[in-house]
Amino acid sequence: MNHIVLNKELKIAPARQPVLQVRNLTVGFNMARGQAKILEGVSFDLFQKEILALVGETGSGKSVTVKSILNLIPERSRETRGQVWFDAKDLLSMPDKKLQTIRGKQISMVFQNPKSSINPIFTLGEQIFRLIRLYLSPDIDALKLKMHCSRNQAVETIAKEKLNEVGLTDIQRMLKLYSGEVSGGMAQRYRIALSLLSSPEILIADEATSALDVTVQAHILKLMKDLCENKQTAILFITHDLSIAAQICDRVAVMYAGRIVEIAKTKTIFKKPLHPYTIGLLNAVPMLGKNKPLSFIPGMIPDLVNPPLGCRFHDRCDHAMDICRKQKPESLTLEDNHEVSCFLYK
Amino acid sequence: MNESLIILERVNTWFPNHKSILGKPRSWIKAVSDVSLDIIEGECLGLVGESGCGKSTLGRAILRLAPLISGKIRFMGDDISTLDSKALKPYRANMQMVFQDPKASLNPKMTIFKILREALVLNSRVTKENYLEQAVELLDIVDLRPDHIYRYPHEFSGGQQQRICIARALATDPRFIVFDEATSALDVSVQAQIINLMRNLQDRLNLTYLFISHDLSIMEHVCARVAVMYAGQIVEVQEAGLLFDVPRHPYTKALKNAVPTADPESRKELGILKGEVPKLSDPPSGCRFHPRCDYKEDICIRKNPLKSQTGENSWVRCHFHEKLWQQGDLINSKESL
Numbered sequence: 001m002n003h004i005v006l007n008k009e010l011k012i013a014p015a016r017q018p019v020l021q022v023r024n025l026t027v028g029f030n031m032a033r034g035q036a037k038i039l040e041g042v043s044f045d046l047f048q049k050e051i052l053a054l055v056g057e058t059g060s061g062k063s064v065t066v067k068s069i070l071n072l073i074p075e076r077s078r079e080t081r082g083q084v085w086f087d088a089k090d091l092l093s094m095p096d097k098k099l100q101t102i103r104g105k106q107i108s109m110v111f112q113n114p115k116s117s118i119n120p121i122f123t124l125g126e127q128i129f130r131l132i133r134l135y136l137s138p139d140i141d142a143l144k145l146k147m148h149c150s151r152n153q154a155v156e157t158i159a160k161e162k163l164n165e166v167g168l169t170d171i172q173r174m175l176k177l178y179s180g181e182v183s184g185g186m187a188q189r190y191r192i193a194l195s196l197l198s199s200p201e202i203l204i205a206d207e208a209t210s211a212l213d214v215t216v217q218a219h220i221l222k223l224m225k226d227l228c229e230n231k232q233t234a235i236l237f238i239t240h241d242l243s244i245a246a247q248i249c250d251r252v253a254v255m256y257a258g259r260i261v262e263i264a265k266t267k268t269i270f271k272k273p274l275h276p277y278t279i280g281l282l283n284a285v286p287m288l289g290k291n292k293p294l295s296f297i298p299g300m301i302p303d304l305v306n307p308p309l310g311c312r313f314h315d316r317c318d319h320a321m322d323i324c325r326k327q328k329p330e331s332l333t334l335e336d337n338h339e340v341s342c343f344l345y346k
Numbered sequence: 347m348n349e350s351l352i353i354l355e356r357v358n359t360w361f362p363n364h365k366s367i368l369g370k371p372r373s374w375i376k377a378v379s380d381v382s383l384d385i386i387e388g389e390c391l392g393l394v395g396e397s398g399c400g401k402s403t404l405g406r407a408i409l410r411l412a413p414l415i416s417g418k419i420r421f422m423g424d425d426i427s428t429l430d431s432k433a434l435k436p437y438r439a440n441m442q443m444v445f446q447d448p449k450a451s452l453n454p455k456m457t458i459f460k461i462l463r464e465a466l467v468l469n470s471r472v473t474k475e476n477y478l479e480q481a482v483e484l485l486d487i488v489d490l491r492p493d494h495i496y497r498y499p500h501e502f503s504g505g506q507q508q509r510i511c512i513a514r515a516l517a518t519d520p521r522f523i524v525f526d527e528a529t530s531a532l533d534v535s536v537q538a539q540i541i542n543l544m545r546n547l548q549d550r551l552n553l554t555y556l557f558i559s560h561d562l563s564i565m566e567h568v569c570a571r572v573a574v575m576y577a578g579q580i581v582e583v584q585e586a587g588l589l590f591d592v593p594r595h596p597y598t599k600a601l602k603n604a605v606p607t608a609d610p611e612s613r614k615e616l617g618i619l620k621g622e623v624p625k626l627s628d629p630p631s632g633c634r635f636h637p638r639c640d641y642k643e644d645i646c647i648r649k650n651p652l653k654s655q656t657g658e659n660s661w662v663r664c665h666f667h668e669k670l671w672q673q674g675d676l677i678n679s680k681e682s683l
Binding site: 214300 | 503534603604
């Protein structure tokens with residue numbers, strides 16, 4: 001019985017349209033020592049109404065991946081190849097002016113440190129008003145007619161409504177404050193409200209909760225989840241914290257040294273991880289209420305100027321075979337869209 | 347049970363906020379107020395709390411690195427709370443600290459040998475001729491190679507740098523080490539290595555630790571006992587195994603419910619704690635947690651609860667802990683985990 005149900009799911013799955021398709025994204029940074037191969041052939045799909053987690057250690061290329069999608073890294077000394085398909089257009093070959101109309105509007109981004117992405121010399125009110133005037137002028141006009149009020153009053157009403165949506169209170173006072181005067185959690189919620197103003201199709205959250213306390217983090221995570229369910233926004237959630245991925249994400253992509261080594265549904269990744277790196281990473285996570293000894297992966301992330309030949313993980317891997325040292329493993333798709341790049345499963 | 351290595355009695359650490367023209371403080375930021383705590387010899391005591399609750403300040407106050415307004419600190423039986431820096435020197439070698447950012451706490455212009463030698467000078471048991479030998483031995487203890495000794499800090503990865511910081515802390519043969527968010531800046535797999543190293547060293551060298559962290563899930567792996575801090579006060583001290591299964595204080599429960607677990611099977615509704623962390627310059631009256639507490643009553647606003655013992659080495663500060671305990675209100679959350 002179960003088997004049939006599984007097959008049915010598989011048939012439906014390809015029918016879902018991905019909103020973002022990253023294909024063979026390769027990024028190199030030219031340095032004095034030579035070219036650092038930061039990303040090598042990164043491919044993944046982001047579907048509508050899903051939260052995809054991109055997890056990995058520091059230096060695995062998570063942030064470079066999403067920054068390359070929006071072309072946010074200075075072009076000097078950088079080489080990018082591959083395609084990023086959004087709305088039947090390739091973002092990487094698009095002129096900067098055109099990309100500007102998508103960036104921030106259709107694809108929006110929230111960064112790790114909320115205070116550094118808010119302008120410190122304007123009040124929080126001034127900044128949100130400006131964006132409302134830019135993105136929501138039909139709404140302002142409608143409200144003006146309905147409430148018989150001035151344009152500025154309409155803008156303020158919308159601002160309050162939008163800030164209320166992300167769970168902020170005492171908004172009247174907050175609009176007059178500067179970014180330095182609010183707490184980290186408030187600033188991050190404000191930042192999220194800003195990125196949602198244009199009702200983006202995709203929200204990229206780059207370590208959006210890493211700098212926050214657990215109690216504030218819980219707020220933000222809940223907010224993200226509601227957002228995905230109610231507004232149909234697809235979220236690409238970058239994190240180094242596997243427990244966050246377990247809590248809110250639908251699928252998890254694990255990155256190691258510039259390659260995606262495994263993508264699967266969250267439950268599958270945690271229940272039946274296949275790639276030796278994923279298994280090692282999961283064993284190193286401390287868990288509340290489970291006092292198992294922590295194990296770790298020996299060695300460290302390779303130098304990307306001279307990355308190891310073949311599989312980039314082979315010199316830290318217990319199961320390394322001869323072929324791992326010579327040949328790059330291709331991505332295999334197993335049942336239930338479980339993708340893994342490892343010769344063990346060939 | 348062993349004896350207490352450190353006893354804190356009503357320790358207050360305040361920082362002046364606004365100063366008047368004459369330089370007298372008009373108001374204070376009460377980072378640590380009325381904290382009484384003992385740290386038992388050979389244990390690892392955890393200290394958790396949100397950012398800005400005063401946990402780092404408390405750690406520094408124990409080492410006399412932060413100003414002490416009032417209160418007593420007993421270290422190995424001696425009162426060190428009023429000693430000046432000269433008289434403190436013999437005690438300093440016995441207490442060490444490891445910080446969050448290893449890169450920032452190692453001098454980039456010094457080789458590892460120089461860094462370790464600086465600390466070895468304080469160790470009266472090591473003679474000048476033995477510095478090199480001792481430094482190599484220290485590196486061996488923290489699993490680094492002897493040939494690393496003439497390298498500079500930037501040549502190491504974050505995890506290795508943290509090992510060097512630990513080696514430096516061990517150079518003076520201390521009895522007590524404060525780890526202030528020592529693993530927070532590291533990746534999970536590196537973090538696991540450092541924690542295993544810490545546990546090994548504790549067994550081998552009979553050390554006492556104070557482990558400060560905001561990460562609750564790591565506490566059980568490192569500590570035997572955990573103190574929970576909120577707005578400058580310690581609200582609960584409990585064995586690590588029991589703390590999150592059967593919390594006694596509403597704040598502990600709220601903290602636990604906010605932590606995501608790395609298990610998609612037990613996906614839970616993350617608990618949302620209402621309100622914001624109070625300002626330490628103007629803390630709430632009575633029990634400091636009352637504006638955010640689900641169980642508050644009139645007495646909580648008026649009176650700060652006293653300590654009530656809940657076990658041999660554990661206590662809680664809550665007016666209604668017995669009532670909540672009998673009703674099982676706080677334990678219910680165990681099922682949802």
